[in-house]
Amino acid sequence: MKRLVGVIVALVLGLAASGCGSSGSPASSEKTLQVFAAASLNKVFTELGGQFEAAHPGVKVKFNFDGSSGLVDQLKGGAKADVFASADEKNMANAVDAKLTTGSQTIFARNVLTLVTAPGNPKKITGMDASLDGKKLVVCAPEVPCGNATNQLASKLGVTLKPVSQESKVTDVLGKVTSGEADAGIVYVTDAKGAGDKVETVAIKGSDQVVNNYPISVLASAPQPDLAGEFVTLVTSQAGKDALSAAGFVTP
Secondary structure: OHHHHHHHHHHHHHHHHHHHHHHHHHHHHEEEEEEEEHHHHHHHHHHHHHHHHOOOOOOEEEEEEEEEEHHHHHHHHOOOOOOOOOOOOHHHHHHHHHHOEEEOOOEEEEEEEEEEOOOOOOOOOOOOOHHHHOOOEEEEEOOOOOHHHHHHHEEEEEOOOOOOEEOOOOHHHHHHHHHHOOOEEEHHHHHHHHHHOOOEEEOOHHHHHOOOOEEEEEOOOOHHHHHHHHHHHHHHHHHHHHHHHHHHHOOO
């Protein structure tokens, strides 16, 4: 009898072990697509990532959202990724020069700048003009696409800006305004739209003089080059354009 019980226990344990092994196999076959994207793409790319995962069972899309220049630095430092989406052509060119991309880049969106303030615009900001004098203005750092665009626009408008801080990504500029640390911030129109009623948007007259083009590319050392190409296809497809337009981007 004891021997029979022992045999039964052994069989049960064997089946349990077999079951654990089979349940682990899907996880081991799961693929990860790593996308490095400009901070201003956070919301819309997260949405597109969900669409991509739904159409590709067993694939997980992971994002690294940061300032475009910082993303290029990470890639130059050896960070592994499949796709790079920049908020300007300058930083994509840096990636191309460093031989980080496949050599094929596609412009998929365009963006312009605007001012944001606290709801109700308590400091009475009227634009990129004298109304900013004496106010706590926050902008992006010059090496970041939104900062470079800010400097270009200020130069074209003949305005000298005196920001109290320069941030490494546009979402940090927005955060300082929504937290009350700044009276005003210069961000993309898409960031202002995404913030909803947390901010008041103040249009910058002449903002269309400086337009940021957003290029996307598969990276040369992509661990998942085929999936990377399919993600780029989604971003540039009609579904991608619809999502980008809804987020406030202008699409080609």
